[in-house]
Structures are given as structure tokens and as C-alpha cells.
Amino acid sequence: MSESKIDNRLWSSKARNLSPYVPGEQPQHDDLCKLNTNENPFPPSPKVGEAIIKVLAQQADDLRLYPAPESEELRGALATLYDLDINQVFVGNGSDEVLALVFASFFLKERPILAPDISYSFYPVYANTFGIELVQIPLEADFSISPDAYRRPCSGIIIANPNAPTGLLLSLADIRKLAGEHSNSVIVIDEAYIDFAQLEESSPDVEVSAVNLINEFDNLLVTQTFSKSRSLAGLRVGMAFGNASLIEALTRMKNSFNSYPLDKLAQAGATASVLDVEYFEKTRQQVIDLRTSLTVELTALGYDVLPSHANFVFARPHDGAASQVAEVLREQGIIVRHFDKPRINEYLRITIGTAAQNERLIDALKALQTVADVEAN
């Protein structure tokens, strides 16, 4: 609805002052090469569909009953996966809902919260929704995050790690520093993309997830999602890990908004995904490998590609004409994400696709460059 037509006479002032999140577009098109919303190029584990069909088949009328409000089976599976207690695990309707509950539970205080100036664009939306002051801390010149820049009074800090859209990874040492220096604030590490992080190819066991620190810091909360590494964006499941008292606050907040956010099929499908460790490990490694080859090819085409730990790359064409490149790609049905924002408007965020999708992208970029070369001569 266009602004001019809106009759907001009956709206609350909160409703009038919202600045809603705008999701990446979801065009419906057959020959589309959709590299704009960081979905996984691979399907979810086949066990997911099997588990859902089993719910439908074995307990034919099961959907008539309310789901388990606290999703104990799913939380139990996640607790086992990460060697945690079930009361250190919270689940919700996508990590977006989990984050909304986080803002209401821990950030709604007198002092501002801190977040990187370039990060997930839903953070300022939540802050605005709940009337929380958000102070944006500029990324360093190389787009990295320095814990020292966060040394100021705050009620909390939220950092996406790996960060989006840069793909850069903050080390556990730095997260330890942040959590230790702000023991009276809740530090939220949003690990939507953490499963694609790999410090060194030779040592894949180096720890990258802050879940490993939650027994060390009672003020550390880690959020994750099934939408990226588990190929389940369509199922809407997200989670948070932290000290039992933080999880208790989230549970109470949930039960003050909506008691049953996860339907029966989502609970069953997500649980099956967690249990299929082999498929998960295989596909996330495939995405990491495809990222490596895409990075090599983009670099060969003269792109400046940031070292990504996510399922996307953040890349700058040599002339910085990112917006134009996005436009030309779109004409060919290849959708990538361009942010018309200071400091990053010369970059494109490109989701890692299948080998075929990546090839189609590279071919299009090569053709584009040939045209440019011809025009230049």
C-alpha cells in the first residue's frame, strides 16, 4: 500500500513509527539463478521429508492436536549435538523470531545496545520496534570487527559472526574478550552462517562457534538457524544457546507472545535434520568447496573478494560498478544482492550456488567484461 493511501488513524504510535524489515526479494521464475538470499544450493537431508511424511502417515490425525509448546524432542537433539543441557537450548520460528525475543528480553533497558554499522539489517528494525537505542560501531577499514571499539557502556552487544554481508569471521579469542569485558551486558553472537566457517583447511577442528563458550560466560547468548547450513529456510526454525537463566527469560517472553511457534511438522523435520550428521557434514563441506572455487574465479576476473566464512561472498568489481553489474545480471535472470549503502555500495553479495549456477554467473560476468573491453578499445 502506498504511503499516501494509508489511513493510520487507528494505529498505535508504535505501529506508526515502525520501519519494517524488507526481506530480499523472492521472485517466482523458472529459469532464475537466485543468488540473493543466501539459501543453500542443496536440498535438505532426505530424512527431513521422511520424518514429516511419517508424522502425516503414522498419526493421520495428529495435526488436530497442539504441538509440544516447548519442543522438547528438538531441543533434546540440539543439546546432544552440542553437548549441552536441554535447558541451555531455546528454539523458535526462525532465528528472526528468536532475535525479536532476545531484544525484548535483554536489550530493552536504559542504556543503548551496540552493533556493527554494517551487519544484518534486521537489528536496527528490532531496536526501533522495541524503542531501544542502537549505537552503530563502525567496522574497521578492512571491514573487520575490533572488540576494543565496543568498550563503552551498553546494555548489550549483538554481532553476526560470520558477519553479513562481509562474510568475515571474528575469533573466539575476540568473543571471549567482549564477553569478559561486558559481564553485566548480554553479548549475542548471531551465528546464522557459522557452519560454513573454517579457519584453516588443514585443521577443520579448530573451534569457531561461540557455543563452545557458553559454559564459560553466563552473559553470552548464541543464536543459529536451520535456514542456511541445514537447507531449511522454508521450515522456519531457529535456536539460541546460553546459560539456563537466559534461556528461561526467552521462554517466558515466548509464552507472553505466542506459546506454540513451532508446528508439529517443523519440529519433526528439524529434529530429523539434526540427527542426520553425515548429510549435514557432506553438504556444508560442498558449499565451502564451491565458495573456494567461486572466490578463485571471481579473483581471476579482477574482483576483490573478502575472505568469506559464510555461504556467500562479498565481492567488488575492479571498477566498483557493483550496481551496474547487478543490473546486467538481473536482465539475464541472475539475482545477486546490492546494498545501496555508504562503504559497501561498490560490493555485491553473491550467494554460493550449485556448480552450475556459479558457472552461469561466471560466464555472465566474463561476457560482461568482454563487452566492456570491446567498448574500451
Place this chain on the structure above:
Amino acid sequence: MSESKIDNRLWSSKARNLSPYVPGEQPQHDDLCKLNTNENPFPPSPKVGEAIIKVLAQQADDLRLYPAPESEELRGALATLYDLDINQVFVGNGSDEVLALVFASFFLKERPILAPDISYSFYPVYANTFGIELVQIPLEADFSISPDAYRRPCSGIIIANPNAPTGLLLSLADIRKLAGEHSNSVIVIDEAYIDFAQLEESSPDVEVSAVNLINEFDNLLVTQTFSKSRSLAGLRVGMAFGNASLIEALTRMKNSFNSYPLDKLAQAGATASVLDVEYFEKTRQQVIDLRTSLTVELTALGYDVLPSHANFVFARPHDGAASQVAEVLREQGIIVRHFDKPRINEYLRITIGTAAQNERLIDALKALQTVADVEAN
């Protein structure tokens, strides 16, 4: 977690002051006769499972993609069903989520909101969550709602119709009166149970739903759910109908909390349910018929049964010993709902079960009465 153990040092004051909703218990037990949470005794339309399996089978990897954030297909089906425009329809993760967004969008104002003192117990929870003053208007002596009692300044009114746990129905004439007399307030009619309402057996076409009034009043919002008449409590889908500007506010509020509340399977299943009109009409009539026979049998046992328009009855044993009756039934695996609250603590809310479940309940009550008679002699 017990209160004494909670370390709420890092919680926001909002989190500290919550009084979360307590859902009716969902005991897991094989031989249970579960008549406590108003689930439908019949399974959902078989088309629901078929539609979900089709999503899983035909587009095997479809779950890796985000769902349609505005659920256009489902909203379109609902718009067609009720002869509305699609921009008069909103959907969410169960009507509980829809109601939370309603409170934030329309009730978060200076003046209090009004609701019946005996009604859905989530209303005071939402009011507390959002810091809204809720003034409870006492039901009349016969548990009915009188629009005249609501003639006072307010930012909004919310009424469940049929009301829960009474099952009593407010007429469209009364709703018209409320909406007309409060043209600067949003009047929310929560029609979770409306599909079970029937004014007279001889004239099933008499209109009972306030959806019929939304083109008449721009301040009238009607909420409904798939959890009751559509046997889909396990799928978490609710909706709201109203003037396009009210729907726009809800959409913005949604997109400031969580953009994708309905997963792909829920959207597909709910759409299939809406399209299967025949199954819906058949099962809701069966529930109405079972309610009639249960009412007759309870009355014969000396129970005072309010005239119900919902899929439950609100019934008082002749001696008012509702709590003791619930206790004895529970020992036999029959769970009904008792509210330990002034005015209604002598009543039981009993969900309409299958014919077999209702028979098991009546047999248990008869046996109970026989014991009482023997003891009395």
C-alpha cells in the same frame, strides 16, 4: 525452573515483569480421553496431508528456499472464501501470534482496553507484555455480554465470540452497536470458535460471523484460527480480517518482528483446508450434532449446561463440585478443564469429543453419580 533458582540479573524489566500464558496441559498418554484444550475430535481434511506431501514430493528441494513472506496463496483462498479483497486478510503463526500483533498495533495507547472479566486468559497476558492497561468488564449474571457495559473511554475492545469458556454467542446486532459506538477504537472480535455457532437449527444461514461487518466498520477487526474448526492446531495458522488499513498495520508489525512466520508446509496445508469446503462443512456439523447430544446427556445427569456455540460445553454439576469431578475423571484418564476462578469455579469446560469419547465421559459421570447416590443413602 523454580522461582528461587532464577538469576534474572541480565533480564530487561519487561522480562522480569512478565506473567506468561499457561497453555492447557498436553499430556502424552495412549488411553487418554483429552477433552481439555478444545481440539477438534476429527482429523483435518485429507487434502491437507496430500498438499503437504505434494510440496515434499514434487519440489523435493523446495524447503531450502524461504516461504512467501506474505502468504499470498493462502490469503487469496481466504479472501475468496469470505468474498473479501486480499488486502483485507492477514495470516500469522496461529491466532495467538496474530493477537499479539493486534495488541501492539492497535491497543498500545494511552487509554485502557476493555475485555470481559471471564474470557480467553491470554488477553491479560498480552496486555501485561505490552504494558497496556486492561479493564475487565464483568459478564452479566447469566454470563452474557452487554454492549452497554462497554460504554466508556478506551483505546480498544477485545471480545471472544463465542466467548470462552462460556460458549455464549454475542449477536451481530450487539457487535454492530459496539463498533458504531466506539468509532475511534479498534473493536476486535476473536472468532476462534465461530464456525461452531448456529443460531437456530432451522435456519443455518443466519449470519453469525462479524466478518460480514468489516466492510461496514473500518474499526472492526475479526480474528479466526485453523486450530479448532479446521482441526489444524498442530499446524499453527491464524488469521485476521478487517479494513485494509488495519491489515497494513498488522503486516508492518509482523515485518518488524518476524517476516516469515508461516512455513511452506503450513501455507500449503492451510490453503488445501480452505479449499475443501465439503469436508469442513461436514465435520463442523458433526461437532455441532455431538455438542447437542452431549448437552442433552449432561442435562439428564443434572448438569446445568450453558447454551454453547463452540466445540466445548461449560457445565455445572448440580452440587457445584466441579473440581472434585475433574479430579475423579482425571484418575480415569479423562481430562477436562477446571478454572479455579471466582464465578466459574463450579463449572467444567468440556471439549466435544468423538461419540466414543463423549460416551466414555458420560459413563464415568454416571458411575460417579451412582457412587454419590450410594454414599448418600
